[in-house]
Amino acid sequence: MRPLARNVLIWGTPILVIVAGVFFFGDHLLRSFADAYLGKDASIESRLPRMVEAAREKVGTMVDANTRLDGVRQGSANQMVYEYTILNVPTLRDLNPSADLAAVKERIRARGCEHEYAKFIVRHNVNMLYEYRAVNGERLMEVELTKANCRL
Structure with missing residues (x-):
């Protein structure tokens, strides 16, 4: 596997972000999601802000030595965005030009789609978008989990 950074081997970092992030935050967020989901008459649009607010409790958490969760927000009407x-x-420019981001993104998507927390969220018509940025805020990549690409 080729490293993402020129001077630092971090090819596994995005994988660790999704795996550690979803596994580390998953149980807490699944409970929060279930709590927010109790009002079955409410639309997903009315429940999603509560889910986002619960997920924000983990903002600032280091997922691994090189990756920090900096934000959680509502994207579109049915999308949770993790920054x-x-x-x-x-x-x-510090990203290794030979890094195979497509392969990294596919592994993140596949691992995310296997996790029960993500499956639960996506099955209830909430897409999950993971945004990865450099320190200066430049976009490195995005990975979205949807019913279609998770084959649910």
Whole structure:
């Protein structure tokens, strides 16, 4: 596997973000999601802000040595967006040009779609978007979990 950063081997960091993030935050968020979901008459649009608010409790958490959860927000009407910073990639130019981001994104998607928390969320018509940024805020990549790409 090729490293994402020129000087630092971090190819596994995005994988660890999704795996550690979903597994580490998953139980807490699943309970929060279930709590927010109790009002079955409410639309997903009315429940999603409560889910996002519960997920924000983990903002600032280091997922691994190089990855920090910096934000959780509602994207579109049915989308939760998780914002991560890869701390050992200062700018987009520091990203290794030979890194196979497509393969990394596919592994993140596949692992995310296997996790019960993500399945539960996506089955209830909430898409999950993971945004990865360099320290200066430049976009490195995004991975979205949907019913279609999780084959649910």
